[in-house]
Amino acid sequence: MELLQLQYFLAVARLEHMTEAARNLHVTQSSLSKTIQRLEEDLGVPLFDRSGRRLRLNEFGSKFLLRAERALFELEQGKQEISDLSKQEHSTLELAVTTASTLPNILREFRKKRPDIQFHVQMLTTQEMVTLLNRGEVDYCLSSPPLTGENIECQIVFIDPILVAVPKEHRLADRSSISLTELRDERFVGVKKGFGTRDLVDSICQSAGFSPIYVYEGDEPARLSALVEAEIGIAFIPSTARFSREHIKYLQVQNHELVREIALLSHKSRYISQAALEFREVVVEYFESISQ
Structure with a gap:
């Protein structure tokens, strides 16, 4: 053979x-x-x-x-x-994410520390990430929700509140917080099913007695703020993905633990290079800095 x-x-x-x-x-x-x-x-x-x-x-x-x-x-x-042992350092870190809002800052900090290391990043659904993890084809995944499995090492690095983004002219824009049940008849923009935050929000809304009505479902979370600003719909947006836009107001959700856990994932048996270890340090340090 x-x-x-x-x-x-x-x-x-x-x-x-x-x-x-x-x-x-x-x-x-x-x-x-x-x-x-x-x-x-x-x-x-x-x-x-x-x-x-x-x-x-x-x-x-x-x-x-x-x-x-x-x-x-x-x-x-x-x-x-x-x-790695012969000092022929890997030229590329393989990364996958289901949540990309914090990634630019993390990569910027890592590049400061290791400018010689390149990286390749894939934005994936939860199931696609599980497949790559089980195959050991990525160094790390940044995922929400956390994933468990026989071969998966999971380290929760941040608890991220999820906010409601509304246009400045929206009927709720003068509020600082809102209950989920008040959103029952609203129209939403969001990512597709299969992305962790979408699945989490749908589940919590259903426990509150309704299913969100989506007028837009995409695979680019960064586009949602522009759609909210254009008054296409309102959106559930994690605090780490919040943009300082003049025409958007962010509301806290009352009486619900509407938060997502962000986790750093790896394959338990995958060899972790020195560069990958340093990347993990950067991730942990970054989330510690924004938690203070």
């Missing part, structure tokens, strides 16, 4: 399509197909149920996928550890 066979198998297993997998691997489809066939011959069983170019993992393939992912994960961790 060859390493290349495992790498090709993972690509096909995740996409379940031979043509797309070949394109992502930058190999010919015939070469990819032959490699998978040799792997199946080595194992003595088929790993996929086939229908044209579409493939679906069978029972053998599903079991083997778990072992193959673990084997390649450990090899990648060994490569990273050797690189």
Whole structure:
């Protein structure tokens, strides 16, 4: 069994399509197909149920996928550890976020400390983040809500109140606080389901006896303030995502623990480089500074 066979198998297993997998691997489809066939011959069983170019993992393939992912994960961790020990520092930190409002300040502070380190950031839904975490494909995730799992290390770094943003001309703009039930008939702008803050807010509103009515659902949280300012709707916005806009008023929510927990997540078995350790220090220090 060859390493290349495992790498090709993972690509096909995740996409379940031979043509797309070949394109992502930058190999010919015939070469990819032959490699998978040799792997199946080595194992003595088929790993996929086939229908044209579409493939679906069978029972053998599903079991083997778990072992193959673990084997390649450990090899990648060994490569990273050797690189770190030999002082060939990683050039890029892999980061994922479900909450991006604090990220610019955190990255600015980290760049001051380690200007030689680059970073790659992905904005993801909660489920997408879980997938990357379980594969060990990111150094850290900044997530709300916190996530738990067998392989997930979770450190809560901040408790963030969620506010109600209304336009300055809104009927509630002269208030400093409001109860959730008073928002029953309002129109909201928000992010799509699957983002942690949206799911949290929907759940708390339902416990208060109503479901928010959304006139806009997107995947860019930073756009919500502009939509509120344009009087498209009101929004639930975490305090760390609040913008100093002249035409928006932020109201506190009465009688409800409408807060989100922000957590720093990592894979328990992923090798943590010195740069990644320093990034964690920057994150913790940043949230300590805004908590004071």
